[in-house]
Amino acid sequence: xxxxxxxxxxxxxxxxxxxxxxxxxxxxxxxxxxxxxxxxxxxxxxxxxxxxxxxxxxxxxxxxxxxxxxxxxxxxxxxxxxxxxxxxxxxxxxxxxxxxxxxxxxxxxxxxxxxxxxxxxxxxxxxxxxxxxxxxxxxxxxxxxxxxxxxxxxxxxxxxxxxxxxxxxxxxxxxxxxxxxxxxxxxxxxxxxxxxxxxxxxxxxxxxxxxxxxxxxxxxxxxxxxxxxxxxxxxxxxxxxxxxxxxxxxxxxxxxxxxxxxxxxxxxxxxxxxxxxxxxxxxxxxxxxxxxxxxxxxxxxxxxxxxxxxxxxxxxxxxxxxxxxxxxxxxxxxxxxxxxxxxxxxxxxxxxxxxxxxxxxxxxxxxxxxxxxxxxxxxxxxxxxx
Amino acid sequence: xxxxxxxxxxxxxxxxxxxxxxxxxxxxxxxxxxxxxxxxxxxxxxxxxxxxxxxxxxxxxxxxxxxxxxxxxxxxxxxxxxxxxxxxxxxxxxxxxxxxxxxxxxxxxxxxxxxxxxxxxxxxxxxxxxxxxxxxxxxxxxxxxxxxxxxxxxxxxxxxxxxxxxxxxxxxxxxxxxxxxxxxxxxxxxxxxxxxxxxxxxxxxxxxxxxxxxxxxxxxxxxxxxxxxxxxxxxxxxxxxxxxxxxxxxxxxxxxxxxxxxxxxxxxxxxxxxxxxxxxxxxxxxxxxxxxxxxxxxxxxxxxxxxxxxxxxxxxxxxxxxxxxxxxxxxxxxxxxxxxxxxxxxxxxxxxxxxxxxxxxxxxxxxxxxxxxxxxxxxxxxxxxx
Numbered sequence: 001x002x003x004x005x006x007x008x009x010x011x012x013x014x015x016x017x018x019x020x021x022x023x024x025x026x027x028x029x030x031x032x033x034x035x036x037x038x039x040x041x042x043x044x045x046x047x048x049x050x051x052x053x054x055x056x057x058x059x060x061x062x063x064x065x066x067x068x069x070x071x072x073x074x075x076x077x078x079x080x081x082x083x084x085x086x087x088x089x090x091x092x093x094x095x096x097x098x099x100x101x102x103x104x105x106x107x108x109x110x111x112x113x114x115x116x117x118x119x120x121x122x123x124x125x126x127x128x129x130x131x132x133x134x135x136x137x138x139x140x141x142x143x144x145x146x147x148x149x150x151x152x153x154x155x156x157x158x159x160x161x162x163x164x165x166x167x168x169x170x171x172x173x174x175x176x177x178x179x180x181x182x183x184x185x186x187x188x189x190x191x192x193x194x195x196x197x198x199x200x201x202x203x204x205x206x207x208x209x210x211x212x213x214x215x216x217x218x219x220x221x222x223x224x225x226x227x228x229x230x231x232x233x234x235x236x237x238x239x240x241x242x243x244x245x246x247x248x249x250x251x252x253x254x255x256x257x258x259x260x261x262x263x264x265x266x267x268x269x270x271x272x273x274x275x276x277x278x279x280x281x282x283x284x285x286x287x288x289x290x291x292x293x294x295x296x297x298x299x300x301x302x303x304x305x306x307x308x309x310x311x312x313x314x315x316x317x318x319x320x321x322x323x324x325x326x327x328x329x330x331x332x333x334x335x336x337x338x339x340x341x342x343x344x345x346x347x348x349x350x351x352x353x354x355x356x357x358x359x360x361x362x363x364x365x366x367x368x369x370x371x372x373x374x375x376x377x378x379x380x381x382x383x384x385x386x
Numbered sequence: 387x388x389x390x391x392x393x394x395x396x397x398x399x400x401x402x403x404x405x406x407x408x409x410x411x412x413x414x415x416x417x418x419x420x421x422x423x424x425x426x427x428x429x430x431x432x433x434x435x436x437x438x439x440x441x442x443x444x445x446x447x448x449x450x451x452x453x454x455x456x457x458x459x460x461x462x463x464x465x466x467x468x469x470x471x472x473x474x475x476x477x478x479x480x481x482x483x484x485x486x487x488x489x490x491x492x493x494x495x496x497x498x499x500x501x502x503x504x505x506x507x508x509x510x511x512x513x514x515x516x517x518x519x520x521x522x523x524x525x526x527x528x529x530x531x532x533x534x535x536x537x538x539x540x541x542x543x544x545x546x547x548x549x550x551x552x553x554x555x556x557x558x559x560x561x562x563x564x565x566x567x568x569x570x571x572x573x574x575x576x577x578x579x580x581x582x583x584x585x586x587x588x589x590x591x592x593x594x595x596x597x598x599x600x601x602x603x604x605x606x607x608x609x610x611x612x613x614x615x616x617x618x619x620x621x622x623x624x625x626x627x628x629x630x631x632x633x634x635x636x637x638x639x640x641x642x643x644x645x646x647x648x649x650x651x652x653x654x655x656x657x658x659x660x661x662x663x664x665x666x667x668x669x670x671x672x673x674x675x676x677x678x679x680x681x682x683x684x685x686x687x688x689x690x691x692x693x694x695x696x697x698x699x700x701x702x703x704x705x706x707x708x709x710x711x712x713x714x715x716x717x718x719x720x721x722x723x724x725x726x727x728x729x730x731x732x733x734x735x736x737x738x739x740x741x742x743x744x745x746x747x748x749x750x751x752x753x754x755x756x757x758x759x760x761x762x763x764x765x766x767x768x769x770x771x772x
Contacts (some may be wrong), residue, residue, distance in 0.1 A: 005407075006406070006407045006410035006411075009410075009411060009414050009415065012403060012407050012410070012411055013411075016402045016403045016404070016407070017398060017402050017403075018402070020392070021391075021392045021398050021402070024392035024395075024398070025392075025395060025398055025399075027652070027653065028395050028652055028653055028656075029395065029415075029653070029656075030653070031653035031654075032653075184769075186771045188771065190771055190772070192769055192770075192771055193769045198748065198751075199746045199747075199748065200746065201742070201746070202742050202745075202746070203740060203741055203742055214746075214748060218755075218767050219755070219767055220767050220768075220769045221766060221767060221768050221769065222768075222769045223768050223769065223770045223771075224771070228768070235746070238664065238665060238741070238743055239665070239743070239746070239747060239748075240626030240627070240629075240630065240661070240665050241626070241627065241630065241747075241752045243626075244626065244627065245752070245755055245759075248755075248759050248766065249766040249767045249768065250766045250768060265711075266413070266414055267413065267414055267415070267416070267417035267418075267711050267712065268417075268664055268711045270414075270415075271657055271660055271661050271664065271711070272661060272664065272665075274657055275626070275657050275658060275661035278624070278654055278657065278658065279624060279625070279626050279658075325653050325654045325657070326653065354589060355589055355624070356587070356588050356589055357624055357625070359588070360585045360586065360587070360588070360600075360621070360625070361585075361625060361627075362584065362585065362600060362625075363756060363759060363760050364760045365584075366627045366631070366756055367753070367756035367757045367759070367760045369604075369605070369631055369634075370749060370752055370753035370756055371753050371757060373631075373634050373749060373753070374749050374750045374753045380607060380634065380635040380636045381604050381605055381606050381607060381635045382606075382607050382608075382609050382614070382635065382636060383570075383578055383579045383606050383607065383608045383609065384578075384609045385572045385574065385576055385578055385609075385610070386576070
């Protein structure tokens with residue numbers, strides 16, 4: 001690595017800023033002076049090397065309580081590229097991703113992960129930029145009984161791990177509709193349920209409203225053996241009220257499986273999931289993919305530029321944020337990675353007690369205000385000079 | 387300044403990171419590679435020196451439109467310390483702050499500022515840490531006709547500047563109640579109205595619920611000659627739905643006059659107002675005070691530490707964030723400062739059109755959800771394993 005080449009924010013800070021100042025920078029940027037790295041077993045680190053995945057881990061602690069024991073869980077996230085050409089047969093592409101992620105799951109198991117989440121639509125390239133229906137719709141599968149869920153049920157049971165598997169869903173019980181869906185599988189290998197993406201983008205290369213509609217699944221929170229978890233899929237991270245409802249339903253960890261690129265959103269990436277962790281006193285897990293996906297036919301990006309076959313790299317940079325506003329460094333911007341965060345879930349209620357956001361939230365005011373806003377005859381509260 | 391001493395994040399980045407890498411760091415951290423500094427007249431810069439205030443300026447542009455002219459305004463914020471001892475008579479303390487801020491307003495006028503906002507409760511030390519009622523309640527004054535509003539009406543007219551003046555309010559028409567209030571004065575020197583703090587903290591040294599209650603003024607947006615503005619006072623920045631309602635009422639710029647200290651909130655400071663700018667497609671102006679305020683009698687901070695007469699420095703770091711997620715660097719952590727942001731308000735609607743957050747916000751879903759949540763028999767949407 002050249003000394004003057006930008007690779008990532010963390011790398012640049014680490015290389016150039018003297019240790020003492022770096023502690024203050026990290027306190028302000030990441031909410032703690034030290035990264036609190038998690039140490040893994042020799043088995044986990046050598047397996048990570050073998051599989052070819054960057055393994056990083058960090059610890060979040062909480063104060064000891066008298067009446068509750070610590071509730072320590074290890075949460076994992078996987079960011080990865082799609083290596084096989086998008087021209088390969090659909091089943092070949094899907095099986096290659098199954099294999100890659102299954103290998104990383106072995107590392108996660110060795111690293112003691114209890115709950116893991118993959119990136120959005122992880123079994124396929126993010127082909128919605130093309131606006132083509134075929135062959136991409138073939139990636140859709142049944143949430144409860146499709147090949148991906150079948151495989152993940154086996155692995156969840158084998159590894160005693162809760163798996164959140166975000167896929168393109170086909171619902172055969174409702175006229176073959178497509179959905180952008182996260183499937184939740186318990187550590188016993190049982191299908192627990194699913195959540196569908198609440199907010200669908202129509203921006204730049206993210207033409208997803210061409211393929212599927214806004215969710216009809218509300219804001220479910222899944223009560224797993226390792227804590228209460230929820231999923232805010234991708235573009236839903238831009239909507240604070242989406243994050244809020246998962247909190248009001250009791251979530252302690254909210255995953256944000258995403259697929260997003262640099263020019264569009266990189267400066268927002270470190271802000272939104274972290275703000276959600278602060279505002280809702282829960283942990284958030286922000287997951288993006290890496291790599292550049294090249295499609296067979298050219299497409300345009302609605303930005304005045306000529307047609308092309310790819311829209312540039314996904315920037316990875318996945319991270320975990322805590323309810324006290326602290327966060328981990330990011331995974332790389334370009335490499336497959338497994339991030340493991342060990343967290344004491346007791347921190348959520350402790351932060352609620354300390355900051356008092358639930359108490360001071362004034363939900364009745366906002367319930368009343370929103371009920372007025374949605375009326376077609378709503379008049380904004382404007383004050384004019386007399 | 388020693389070469390290894392931490393003064394601020396911006397200073398450390400500037401001193402240690404090579405220019406080319408710094409551009410990438412700034413792109414990721416601040417949403418743009420270059421700060422886009424604003425150049426001031428010789429008059430403004432020499433006046434700033436004379437007055438003893440750090441003057442910084444930045445520009446936010448928007449694309450040219452065919453049907454609308456650019457709507458360029460200069461927005462100012464003032465962060466300042468309270469220099470006079472808190473043992474001085476109340477009127478002496480207040481008059482000293484009147485004088486200091488009036489002097490900075492001269493600089494703002496020379497810098498072409500159209501709309502300006504001061505820090506929270508700017509006419510007084512932030513004495514709520516003491517939990518003493520006397521003599522601090524004496525700082526409260528009538529929002530419409532108190533001495534501060536009188537003075538600011540004169541200056542607003544003189545400088546053709548909209549002034550947002552956050553004070554401790556006494557309401558004589560409602561049984562002498564106290565409020566934490568922002569008064570809005572038009573550039574014609576007229577009282578336009580007021581907004582009272584919507585969310586009141588009960589955390590650490592911020593015992594404000596001891597003094598005043600949650601607002602009864604809703605989420606007003608003031609339609610000034612220089613754009614539609616609103617005020618989210620201090621702790622209200624932790625509540626995304628508070629920010630949201632100002633946006634739904636049409637705000638283009640939302641000011642967040644604050645008083646907050648390092649140990650409590652410094653890592654959150656750069657996140658919350660900026661997230662609000664992104665989520666609501668408007669500009670936000672985050673204002674904190676500087677300096678350490680020492681009180682006559684000792685008090686405790688509810689953190690197990692011994693009693694003391696101050697709770698450490700306010701960290702300043704005021705900044706402006708834009709609807710596209712970009713932001714200015716911060717003012718210093720310890721010096722009086724005037725930050726001026728020149729912005730084209732057309733950017734707000736352009737960002738709404740581009741990202742589509744208003745369209746994809748699903749307000750009816752949240753109106754319905756919140757109406758259920760506030761019922762005492764609400765059952766969270768929990769999914770359990772069968």
